[in-house]
Amino acid sequence: xxxxSQSPRYKVAKRGQDVALRCDPISGHVxxxxxxxxxxxxxxxxxxxxxxxxLDKSGLPSDRxxxxxxxxxxxxxxxxxxxxxxxxxxxxxxxxxADTQYFGPGTRLTVL
Amino acid sequence: GENVEQxxxxxxxxxxxxxxxxxxxxxxASNYFPWYKQELGKRPQLIxxxxxxxxxxxxxxIAVTLNKTAKHFSLHxxxxxxxxxxxxxxxxxxGGTYKYIxxxxxxxxxxx
Numbered sequence: 001x002x003x004x005s006q007s008p009r010y011k012v013a014k015r016g017q018d019v020a021l022r023c024d025p026i027s028g029h030v031x032x033x034x035x036x037x038x039x040x041x042x043x044x045x046x047x048x049x050x051x052x053x054x055l056d057k058s059g060l061p062s063d064r065x066x067x068x069x070x071x072x073x074x075x076x077x078x079x080x081x082x083x084x085x086x087x088x089x090x091x092x093x094x095x096x097x098a099d100t101q102y103f104g105p106g107t108r109l110t111v112l
Numbered sequence: 113g114e115n116v117e118q119x120x121x122x123x124x125x126x127x128x129x130x131x132x133x134x135x136x137x138x139x140x141a142s143n144y145f146p147w148y149k150q151e152l153g154k155r156p157q158l159i160x161x162x163x164x165x166x167x168x169x170x171x172x173x174i175a176v177t178l179n180k181t182a183k184h185f186s187l188h189x190x191x192x193x194x195x196x197x198x199x200x201x202x203x204x205x206x207g208g209t210y211k212y213i214x215x216x217x218x219x220x221x222x223x224x
Contacts, residue, residue, distance in 0.1 A: 004155075033211070042118075042201050042214030043156070056211060091156070100146065101212065103155045 002026070004104035006092050012110045013082045021077045021107045025094030032075050033101060034067055035091040043091050049075060082111045114139045116204050118215025125192050126223050133187045133218045135202035142204040145178060145185045146212070151198045159200075160187070192222045 005024040013019050025032050031050055035043035036059075045059040051072035060067070064083075069075040079086055089108050093101040117136045125131050137145075143164035148156035162169045162176045162185065169176050173192075178185045189196055199219050203212040 031210075035212075035214075040217070042116075042203075042216050043212070044214070045211050048211060095210065099210065100158055100161060101210065102158070103148075105155045 004092055004094050004102055006090075006104040006107050008107060009105060010108050010110075012112065014112055015082060015084060017082050018078065018080045019082055019109065021079075021090050021109070023075045023077070023092030023094075023104060025073065025075070025092070026096075026102060029094035029096050029102075030072075031095045031097060031099075031101075032069060033093040033095075034075070034077050035093065036061075037089040037091055037106070039088075046077070046090075079109075082109075084111050087111045114204075114213050116202060116213050116215040118202050118218060120218060121216065122219045122221070124221045124223060127192060127194060129192055131187075131189045131192055131196070131220055131222075133200055133202070133220075135185050135187075135204075135215050137183050137185070137204040137213070139204065139206065139213070140183065142183075142206045142213075144205040144207070144210055145176070146203050146205070147176060147187050148201045148203065149198045150201060150217075156201060189220075192220075194222050194224050196220060197222045 007022045034046040037043045047067045048056040049069045064080045066078045089106040091106045092104045095101045146161040150156045175188045199217045202215040205212045
């Protein structure tokens with residue numbers, strides 16, 4: 001079946017612009033996670049949804065970062081007033097309950 | 113805070129030799145330990161995982177061992193092949209959300 005998909009795959013933004021990154025999880029997966037992966041580093045947890053409820057947002061680096069999953073399926077990670085330090089790959093993962101996470105291909109964000 | 117240490121950061125082996133990557137976690141409540149393989153520009157892919165109720169798990173050329181007392185777990189790859197070349201990440205998670213804490217990654221190079 002179809003895996004986790006993310007769009008866009010690449011995004012270039014000027015400093016100060018707002019961006020929106022989309023994640024389509026595997027159909028039926030209850031849990032959805034966002035991670036940030038800096039170059040040469042492991043993914044770092046940003047936030048977690050169970051269905052439409054955001055149960056953990058402890059990893060969001062600032063109030064410029066906002067995530068939503070209004071219907072319990074597709075999720076959007078929004079970054080307002082982007083800064084150069086926001087440049088990274090943003091990975092989305094989904095799982096069937098509290099189980100193995102399957103990752104999407106990521107969105108590479110470059111802030112100029 | 114919670115963290116996972118991973119060693120070595122780079123590892124070169126001759127084709128056919130074995131490779132071992134080691135991780136140490138800090139949160140004693142962690143009970144799930146996946147290993148992901150990430151090729152350049154690709155999504156992390158699960159290669160093997162282990163839960164805290166077992167000490168070892170094997171899948172063909174790949175095995176993982178877990179020592180809960182020492183909070184160590186290791187990935188063992190035998191009879192390495194050039195296609196095993198990639199970055200490998202360990203992670204720890206705990207029941208409920210399975211929020212993952214990732215290690216910093218090991219770049220494995222298998223020399224033909």
